[in-house]
Amino acid sequence: MAISKIRHHISLWKLKGNAYYCPVCEKGFKTFLPGGPSRRPLALCPNCYSFERHRFLWVILQRLWSERKIKNKGKMLHFAPEPCLVKKFKKTFDYLSADLDPEAAMVSMDITDIKFPDDTFDAIICNHVLEHISNDRKALSEIYRVMKKGGWGSLQVPMQGKTTYEDDRISSPEAREKAFGQSDHVRLYGSDFYQRLEDAGFQTHIYKKQDFFSEEENIRLSLAAENELVIAMK
Numbered sequence: 001m002a003i004s005k006i007r008h009h010i011s012l013w014k015l016k017g018n019a020y021y022c023p024v025c026e027k028g029f030k031t032f033l034p035g036g037p038s039r040r041p042l043a044l045c046p047n048c049y050s051f052e053r054h055r056f057l058w059v060i061l062q063r064l065w066s067e068r069k070i071k072n073k074g075k076m077l078h079f080a081p082e083p084c085l086v087k088k089f090k091k092t093f094d095y096l097s098a099d100l101d102p103e104a105a106m107v108s109m110d111i112t113d114i115k116f117p118d119d120t121f122d123a124i125i126c127n128h129v130l131e132h133i134s135n136d137r138k139a140l141s142e143i144y145r146v147m148k149k150g151g152w153g154s155l156q157v158p159m160q161g162k163t164t165y166e167d168d169r170i171s172s173p174e175a176r177e178k179a180f181g182q183s184d185h186v187r188l189y190g191s192d193f194y195q196r197l198e199d200a201g202f203q204t205h206i207y208k209k210q211d212f213f214s215e216e217e218n219i220r221l222s223l224a225a226e227n228e229l230v231i232a233m234k
């Protein structure tokens, strides 16, 4: 066993407990770990490395699947695949992951030029990608095009306030960090992001945290960073 793997197992054993619970890997811990650029406390699962947004998404998806509000089978396209979710999706979907970086996924793909015919995928996951893409409207029209009628997508982005802030003249990493919160982000979305989804043709369904999680679960799953999830449907 590699040393890094042994270390991982030792730190996991030390962190085993009941105060916190990760619904993605279904394990309990004394604490979650700090994570994200600002080292948010209680962000990261020490076992599967899920963030708040992954735990939030996974619980809501399971409920929507069991209530048959969205399909839990068929063809899935997963952009910029989050490792903690890949295994989960592979179990039920005819699964393909894609990324611009050929090392990061099963196929290399430009999200503004998806090499698949219209109406191919039942589900498309594209979380925390669009804020990196200059022509995000083209990306959204491509995602819409390759989604089947009746299909669904999770297109999480960081959002703040009501109005999206973008300005092509802000192009250096330092200026982008200052303006958009991260050196490789090209905009900071507001809640008008949902309108952008609708402009691309999607129907949006917004699911609120309080309708899925008790206050106790909010703490135990450490979901303070999340408020709502939008599911985009065709």
Ligand SMILES: [Zn+2]
Binding pocket: 022, 023, 024, 025, 026, 027, 045, 046, 047, 048, 049, 050
């Ligand atoms: Zn986990």
